[in-house]
Amino acid sequence: MQSSFVYILLCSDNTYYTGVTENVYKRFEEHQNGKHFDSYTYGRRPLDLVYYCHFMDITQAFTFEKKIKKWSRAKKQALIEDRFNDLPNLAKKNFTK
Template sequence: MLSSYVYILECSDGTYYTGITENVYKRFEEHQEGKYFGSYTFSRRPVQLVYFCHLMDIEQAITFEKKIKKWSKAKKLALIEDRFEDLPNLAKKKFK
């Protein structure tokens, strides 16, 4: 079983980037240095590592990463700020 990290970077334009890696600090440095030209974070540097969690199963990590990528900015911020009690309400669609 391969362990992985799911991480969120805050980009200089205020957007969030979510990714998965085996080594979160090495991957953060690669984003910061612009290792991959044309990647989402390349033109949005500098970036800040604002959240990461370690998962022992890579399949769980991939599933969690995909879930976060679909979340609103508000819901991602609640996760970053450890406001777990707010997550269910932020998932609800508001009708007018």
């Protein structure tokens, strides 16, 4: 099994970028230094590393990354702020308008 990290970056345009890597600090520096011209974060620097989580199995990391990418901004913020009790309610749709 390959150890890996799921991470979330806060971009300068106030959007979030979520990714998976084996070395979270090295990957953050690559994003921050603009290593990949065609990446989402290239034109949104400077960046802040606001969350990361370690996984012992890369398959689980990829599964969690895909899940986070579908989340609302509010739900991502709850994860970043360790408000785990809020996560289930933020997944529910509000049909009253």
